[in-house]
Amino acid sequence: MFEHIGLQALYTAAQSRELDRYAMAHFEVTAAELMSRAAQAAWQSLLSKWPQVKSLQVLCGTGNNGGDGYLLAALAQQQGYSVKVLELGQLQRMQSDALAARQQALAAGVPMVAYSAEEFAALDPHDAVRVDAMLGTGLGGEPRLAYRAAIEALNSSAIPVMALDLPSGLCADSGSVLGVAVQAAHTVTFIAAKRGLYTASGPDYCGSVELASLGVGAALSSHLPATCLRLQLEALLPALAPRPATAHKGLYGRVLVIGGDYGMGGATALAAEAALRCGAGLVSAATRAEHVSAVLARSPEVMAQAVASGQDLSALIPSATVLVIGPGLGRSPWSEQLCQAALRSELPMVVDADALNLLAAGLGGQFKARDNWVLTPHPGEAARLLGCSTAELQADRFAAVSELQRRWGGVVLLKGSGTLISGGGQILLSDYGNPGMASGGMGDVLSGVIAALLAQGLPAVMAAALAACLHGAAADRAAAAGQRGLAASDLMHEMRGLLQ
Structure with a gap:
């Protein structure tokens, strides 16, 4: 009754990962290319949302969500913006695609330091934006202590936050908060819209939501029917x-x-x-x-x-x-x-x-x-x-x-x-x-x-x-x-x- 009237499909985190795999297998696109497209889409969305921005602080985890953040930081650096990456997690555990993204950001001259309360507080609040690229959809339980501290610092700051894919600490499937979650002013989600963005606590933590299909999302619905449709x-x-x-x-x-x-x-x-x-x-x-x-x-x-x-x-x-x-x-x-x-x-x-x-x-x-x-x-x-x-x-x-x-x-x-x-x-x-x-x-x-x-x-x-x-x-x-x-x-x- 509803499948043929153009309603937006909403997916779980597991389904989103399956769509990623399918896109790479059938659209001749690599994980690195998808990560690059995600960073480009997020950067354009950030500039559209905050055209006056002059400086950025990007909080990066060790997974692919962090990889998106590293590449966004590289774009900002290349275009002359003041940017710094605050790193969380153990770098030796960094996934290969995220590690490659980090190397690109280093090559672009992006300053990187381990996250600390002092480094976090050092950002000039004038025309500044912080980017949450810490945990994404891969979180299976409550954030660990270091991430929790960063999330609480973000939420207590007056500087607006843009989340990549979904706010860290928010469950992509249910919209519930896994202990603590980033309260973003804007969220850019990639390839597929996650159903947790739109119900329960999702709307309170996501701010405005933008879907970036990365050139493949619109073609994937026939491969994996959605478990939920967003009404219009x-x-x-x-x-x-x-x-x-x-x-x-x-x-x-x-x-x-x-x-x-x-x-x-x-x-x-x-x-x-x-x-x-x-x-x-x-x-x-x-x-x-x-x-x-x-x-x-x-x-x-x-x-x-x-x-x-x-x-x-x-x-x-x-x-x-x-x-x-x-x-x-x-x-x-x-x-x-x-x-x-x-x-x-x-x-x-x-x-x-x-x-x-x-x-x-x-x-x-x-x-x-x-x-x-x-x-x-x-x-x-x-x-x-x-x-x-x-x-x-x-x-x-x-x-x-x-x-x-x-x-x-x-x-x-x-x-x-x-x-x-x-x-x-x-x-x-x-x-x-x-x-x-x-x-x-x-x-x-x-x-x-x-x-x-x-x-x-x-x-x-x-x-x-x-x-x-x-x-x-x-x-x-x-x-x-x-x-x-x-x-x-x-x-x-x-x-x-x-x-x-």
């Missing part, structure tokens, strides 16, 4: 066909939003309004009687009805085509009744918030995995569904979303920085959105968007993918006025505009 809103929007002149509301489904226990009616109102604004033909809300007037006052187009029990809800379900269960649902006996009534139906549904917590606690009735639901947990809810801690889940979000989908079926959308979607044998990543979304109601809006797209006939995995991108992109637009104070209701107008 523009590529997904054509999934919603233009509406014919004869269109009527009955063609676009009826969404029933279920939730809103005492004090939480706003969650139901937000989900219902989002479904309405994203194209559902009819939207209803089943909630506490105390919230009906507030829902109607906010969105008179929504048919709000009071439900006092699961039996009341069961009478409303047959007229719906898609359910949303969870926004503001709570965990009271009333909540359990509504959740059980919804889960007894065979309708497609979006399961969010406290409905997920009730599922995890076994209070949603007899559990049965199903193909026609979309689960939308945040990390805490996902951890409860898997019976692990949030920290354990966040350490490998890719493994977590795959296990959630295997265990619960359907489509799973794992929220967070770098939203992950698992369904149909594919993992998808959406990196739209911003920290301003750390406010109440955002998840309720997302559940309504997914339901609206399901109601309009999109397959569940496409509905989740498009909704994640639309929701995040709308938040990015709304945050143009500032991230702090961004409210979930601010997304409504932006989402409607993006859908056009």
Whole structure:
């Protein structure tokens, strides 16, 4: 469904090394040539990012990541910039290609010294940039003591850092920090985009990200299918066909939003309004009687009805085509009744918030995995569904979303920085959105968007993918006025505009 619409492939570190080997074997290019191309690409990216730069400090390890750094230093030296390499690790263990790169840098006249706190502090901060070429994708555990000290020094300095391939200490596969990691302002990654750059802690540590294909990357996707695709809103929007002149509301489904226990009616109102604004033909809300007037006052187009029990809800379900269960649902006996009534139906549904917590606690009735639901947990809810801690889940979000989908079926959308979607044998990543979304109601809006797209006939995995991108992109637009104070209701107008 997604392979043929030009989405960016994301790879693990092992896959990236396989792509390197394949490129050398089939494109008549040597490791030294790839290293030279990487240095050229990084140097051009550095000059583009910091055109005022006058001096550089390049921190080099003993692997090929260090080799890239040595060659970048040679380029800077040859073009008259003030540059010095600070070396880490034991030179006698240096890999052959990195050693050859070091010899080239020496021949170019690049000054080299062993890393020390004194040498590090000697850089004039005026128009300076530091380059992280220490560890790259080869790191298998926490950085050793000397590297840790260098990473901490980089992070405490006000001088910007550019990372080569990925920040040292960041896991290329999961985006988790391996004890400590470089906080770069800019990262240039080579040949293949690494999936850890875009989720978990990756965005906080990578800064802006640029992919340099080195003349071979674009030709490699057919050799090694990606385990993850990075979504693009523009590529997904054509999934919603233009509406014919004869269109009527009955063609676009009826969404029933279920939730809103005492004090939480706003969650139901937000989900219902989002479904309405994203194209559902009819939207209803089943909630506490105390919230009906507030829902109607906010969105008179929504048919709000009071439900006092699961039996009341069961009478409303047959007229719906898609359910949303969870926004503001709570965990009271009333909540359990509504959740059980919804889960007894065979309708497609979006399961969010406290409905997920009730599922995890076994209070949603007899559990049965199903193909026609979309689960939308945040990390805490996902951890409860898997019976692990949030920290354990966040350490490998890719493994977590795959296990959630295997265990619960359907489509799973794992929220967070770098939203992950698992369904149909594919993992998808959406990196739209911003920290301003750390406010109440955002998840309720997302559940309504997914339901609206399901109601309009999109397959569940496409509905989740498009909704994640639309929701995040709308938040990015709304945050143009500032991230702090961004409210979930601010997304409504932006989402409607993006859908056009």
